[in-house]
Amino acid sequence: xxxxxxIKLKITGIKKTEQITKAMNMVAAAKFRGAQERMEEFRPYAxxxxxxxxxxxxxxxxxxxxxxxxRDVKKSMVLVVTxxxxxxxxFNANIIxxxxxxxxxxxxxxxxxxxxxxxRKGYQYFSxxxxxxxxxxxxxxxxIEMVDAKxxxxxxxxxxxxGQLDEIYLLYGRFVNVVTQKPTLKKLIPISATELSEVGxxxxxxxxxxxxxxxxEPDPEEILNILLPMFVNVQIMAAMLETACSxxxxxxxxxxxxxxxxxxxxxxLTLAYNKARQAAITAELxxxxxxxxxxxx
Amino acid sequence: MxxxxxxxxxxxxxLVVSDEVDLCTVPGTEGVxxxxxxxxxxxxxxxxxxxxxxxxxxxxxxAVSGGFVEVSANRMTVLAEAAEISEDIDVERAxxxxxxxxxxxxxxxxxxxxxxxxxxxxxMARALTRLKVAGKPS
Numbered sequence: 001x002x003x004x005x006x007i008k009l010k011i012t013g014i015k016k017t018e019q020i021t022k023a024m025n026m027v028a029a030a031k032f033r034g035a036q037e038r039m040e041e042f043r044p045y046a047x048x049x050x051x052x053x054x055x056x057x058x059x060x061x062x063x064x065x066x067x068x069x070x071r072d073v074k075k076s077m078v079l080v081v082t083x084x085x086x087x088x089x090x091f092n093a094n095i096i097x098x099x100x101x102x103x104x105x106x107x108x109x110x111x112x113x114x115x116x117x118x119x120r121k122g123y124q125y126f127s128x129x130x131x132x133x134x135x136x137x138x139x140x141x142x143x144i145e146m147v148d149a150k151x152x153x154x155x156x157x158x159x160x161x162x163g164q165l166d167e168i169y170l171l172y173g174r175f176v177n178v179v180t181q182k183p184t185l186k187k188l189i190p191i192s193a194t195e196l197s198e199v200g201x202x203x204x205x206x207x208x209x210x211x212x213x214x215x216x217e218p219d220p221e222e223i224l225n226i227l228l229p230m231f232v233n234v235q236i237m238a239a240m241l242e243t244a245c246s247x248x249x250x251x252x253x254x255x256x257x258x259x260x261x262x263x264x265x266x267x268x269l270t271l272a273y274n275k276a277r278q279a280a281i282t283a284e285l286x287x288x289x290x291x292x293x294x295x296x297x
Numbered sequence: 298m299x300x301x302x303x304x305x306x307x308x309x310x311x312l313v314v315s316d317e318v319d320l321c322t323v324p325g326t327e328g329v330x331x332x333x334x335x336x337x338x339x340x341x342x343x344x345x346x347x348x349x350x351x352x353x354x355x356x357x358x359x360a361v362s363g364g365f366v367e368v369s370a371n372r373m374t375v376l377a378e379a380a381e382i383s384e385d386i387d388v389e390r391a392x393x394x395x396x397x398x399x400x401x402x403x404x405x406x407x408x409x410x411x412x413x414x415x416x417x418x419x420x421m422a423r424a425l426t427r428l429k430v431a432g433k434p435s
Binding site for chain 1: 307308309310311312325326329337338339340341343364365367369374376378384391
């Protein structure tokens with residue numbers, strides 16, 4: 001049995017850990033609110049954007065746009081959005097294992113696979129494996145800027161148009177609620193016209209409003225040519241914002257669990273400590289009583 | 298018939314303007330155009346430039362870059378990558394951006410090939426627009 005002093009030391013140590021995890025939980029909670037706000041602020045922009053895209057997509061011939069061209073797939077890429085920092089439970093591990101599943105599946109179909117990384121955790125993992133990593137953007141999740149999303153988007157578009165990649169998927173941590181974050185796979189390029197018109201229909205105003213004949217300036221084809229690359233950026237941006245939000249939520253849960261585990265351990269150790277103390281006192285008493293008896297006799 | 302136009306300026310980071318206005322002028326790719334209430338539906342892409350709107354005689358200026366504008370049923374939506382009202386423009390930052398862009402363009406002229414001229418020119422245009430909009434308070 002551990003000595004009294006050992007147990008005491010252990011209790012102090014765990015109490016300190018508990019303080020740290022509690023503080024991290026609170027920091028994550030504050031950051032989570034910020035991330036959620038940013039995610040919500042982005043929503044009207046993304047929603048409106050998809051609405052207009054969907055509306056345009058129904059008016060043009062999808063084969064005329066290189067970004068919408070469906071090719072025979074020889075090589076595909078998955079753009080993995082993870083967090084920059086750890087200590088958020090299995091959040092990044094879940095995303096990475098979903099990426100691994102994707103890679104195995106595509107390799108099983110006899111295709112080549114590359115991985116693009118947004119967020120340091122994903123890069124740390126994939127740079128050590130033998131898959132090719134053509135895109136690497138790290139240290140961007142603390143403050144998400146359109147510039148980073150744009151950088152990734154432009155690179156994706158370039159690789160696709162050069163013919164180096166035939167399809168690009170986006171994998172990110174979708175925010176379901178504070179306790180659930182789900183790795184989600186979404187096709188990024190080629191942009192499918194049918195999918196676009198589906199998202200386009202979601203906006204309610206369009207449904208209720210009269211279907212008016214628009215004046216297009218310049219013509220629909222040219223507008224779409226300008227908007228398609230922007231649409232890619234918008235989708236990456238949305239994925240980044242959502243991952244950041246999920247990350248903080250995951251950290252909150254992880255730290256909450258850690259704090260709880262700490263208090264459980266402290267409780268158990270305190271019991272053991274008290275028991276040990278009692279045993280020591282009893283032993284001492286026995287000694288004294290024994291000594292007194294011996295003197296008497 | 299409504300005689301006001303519902304204007305919304307949206308960027309990825311925030312809703313910049315949401316107001317009832319009399320007139321709004323935006324820099325379309327094919328040329329600057331003004332929109333008043335009951336305008337025909339229009340969808341146009343935007344250039345980097347200055348937009349302004351008039352509400353009860355008060356003119357508000359904004360610097361916008363990259364995006365498009367949609368007008369339908371008395372609602373006008375401007376979706377831009379960046380939009381700032383004249384008073385919110387960070388003049389010093391714009392000045393720095395202008396100097397940086399100038400330097401890059403000069404370097405490109407003197408033979409450096411690793412510079413993306415189109416990007417530098419766009420940065421220049423953004424900086425100049427910001428300065429122009431900030432310099433003329435409404």
